[in-house]
Amino acid sequence: MATDPRPRVLIIGGGFAGLQAARRLAKAPVSVTVVDRRNHHLFQPLLYQVATAVLSPADIAAPIRAILRDQANARVILGEVQAIDLASQTVHLAQGELGFEHLIIAAGATHAYFGNDAWQAVAPGLKTVEDALEIRRRVLMAYEEAEWEADAAARRAKLTFVVIGGGPTGVELAGALKEIAARTIPRDFRFIDTTTAQVILVEAGPHLLAAMPAASQQVALDDLQAMGVDVRLGSRVTAIEPGAVVLGDERLPAANIIWAAGVQGAPLARTLGVPLDRQGRVIVGPDLAVPEAPNVFVVGDLAHRVDDATGRPVPGVAPAAIQMGAYVAGLIADEVAGASPGARAPFRYRDKGSMATIGRNRAVAAVNGREFSGLFAWVLWSLVHVWSLIGFRRRVFVMFSWLWSYLSFTKVARLITATPEPQLTRPRDPQSPEGATVPPSPQTDPP
């Protein structure tokens, strides 16, 4: 059997970084193999909209095979990398081993609970489609259970949502959760006043959106508070129990807790045998390569690289991942064409700005040193995010979903799959008369 003489580029991970690298190598005389545990590329910035029942998973996910279908030098393996052996230049999958001449590790990050892994069962994070669907299920079930819960304390807890982490994910989730309660579903329920649902956003640091300029931080805080979100800055979570979050001395009873506070590098990084930072990310050089292994690169959320110009680490955001993937593909293409590895120009991250939405028509954006807020920023955010989606159809669907969601105050993907089993502390007597011309309040709820 003839062997393929081309150098083998192996890319672990079909996210922003890995896919960009693969596509940029389309014309290079290499064979490209992309390995991913999942069959799809996920547009993570919009995952919170799956979690809050605005979008369906397929709206923000595209099969990796379809994306690379027409790239003749690329193939896709669905599989999980168990270990990476730098000495023998092989990657171990369950199905067998893969050798490489160039390796691009783009496996991303997963949730980190600061050593308290037991919190994960109570407070899910938001990194994958399954995470988003689980959060969606819990949020929808919270209202279903509250409707039929006669125990007043249990009902209040079910109508309390705590989001931990004040970065863009936490801010966007908190705003969306408040929007559901205040605008989307009040008329769906007869016994509860969903507008009384509490959304609490907890951030350990002094500011929301730590990576954005101060003015944007203030606008985000003001807007969330105007929506009715209870923002707790400088508040560190000391414990999470089923049904409550503990902030030092204060205990917040809450049936709904979402973790948006920390990430760590994918576990397979530990099999490399190279230095990792405190978050488990691989410390790479100016060329994004692993020390002592110039043909092994780490890109995206898994890479720790302090930018020489700014002195700050390259952030774990989509544009940085895309730039890193493109950069590394460029290096490989040059060197396959004969360039020397000694001549590598260092990677420079170009910060094109950042944005976060707050509720249905507000956002903050900082682009090229200029800051925007309000409706204009929201439109800008929408355009950038929709344009980044892969595929014309997805763009149209998502734009239409948003337009519909906006005009009709409807979350359009409010689906609970699987048979729900409502957990009630004390079920309300189903014979209760129709009420709710007077909304139940915590003090006057009937026993």
Add this chain to the structure above:
Amino acid sequence: MATDPRPRVLIIGGGFAGLQAARRLAKAPVSVTVVDRRNHHLFQPLLYQVATAVLSPADIAAPIRAILRDQANARVILGEVQAIDLASQTVHLAQGELGFEHLIIAAGATHAYFGNDAWQAVAPGLKTVEDALEIRRRVLMAYEEAEWEADAAARRAKLTFVVIGGGPTGVELAGALKEIAARTIPRDFRFIDTTTAQVILVEAGPHLLAAMPAASQQVALDDLQAMGVDVRLGSRVTAIEPGAVVLGDERLPAANIIWAAGVQGAPLARTLGVPLDRQGRVIVGPDLAVPEAPNVFVVGDLAHRVDDATGRPVPGVAPAAIQMGAYVAGLIADEVAGASPGARAPFRYRDKGSMATIGRNRAVAAVNGREFSGLFAWVLWSLVHVWSLIGFRRRVFVMFSWLWSYLSFTKVARLITATPEPQLTRPRDPQSPEGATVPPSPQTDPP
């Protein structure tokens, strides 16, 4: 606490029949309670398109609460009915009991395996969103595994799809599965020629689409065969094992088996203590009421009613369910206004015709005694199905999905959620050279 003086109408099931009944009672001086195990109303005729990755679940499901949001006399309970006690006029849920003055049982049907319940694990049916997502997962995984399967027999089995049951669901599934193999995904894979995938449709009776006229049956058979589907009429399944379907003397190795052959009434019917037919459906009178209990009705797929005019049972199809729900609501509204139960006009099913699609642009339709086929029938089918969807947004999304799927030969919801674990008999060496300029065939596959 004041009690509600209005008669209580309790509706079990938020499908076509139950929801129609609820909505038709909007103006009647009654209180309406809809109980369903799920939070959503499901448009079952399009479920096969979720199973074949064309549509997302949220495209064909609408929250029951949202549908009934503006109906002041209606409320919704998410819960499972455990038993119905006719003597005491109460329904038992996990959360408590519900009394009624009028009961409409619209709980529908579930899969029936003709006494071979062990088959269910191997050959899932298609009745719920979870069913559809499971089938979708298995179909997508079949190709992923076949791509990396070195054992030739295992690979052929993974590329073999058997659909059991030649009614509309089976016909539509078989056509869609062949379309995926032949048109949608060939370019996604490098080692397998997906156009060689086999789709086998097994029907025990002498014809496909037994409820349709003979000419439509013939067109369906011809069209499926022209697409390359292997149609086995007069073939009864005698056994289903993991990895094979047995038809008498013949054993078909197949890793993908879908059951579309039988339904039975929802199990809660057995708690009624009234006669059921062989499929577990409740035998009702000309007024769709349970014998001896004129205020208890059964409608939709759970009802067995032989139509006096035709001598045939009212079929388990959506239009019949809708008509039954509307009829019963009318009776209740009349009697609450003073009409006598003795004066009930019998239910008459108006057969408005039936349709089934076959692949991407063919269908058969029989409406008002006239038969159509080909592209015209497919357009008719599309219009009817889209119009029946609840909600403007869903209609637009589905029409756009179909248009996109048609123009681009893409199944637009090809998402595998959860971490797939490919099951391979013998994994192909990942180092295999890129092949597939010559498609592998069963005889010449490399060992």
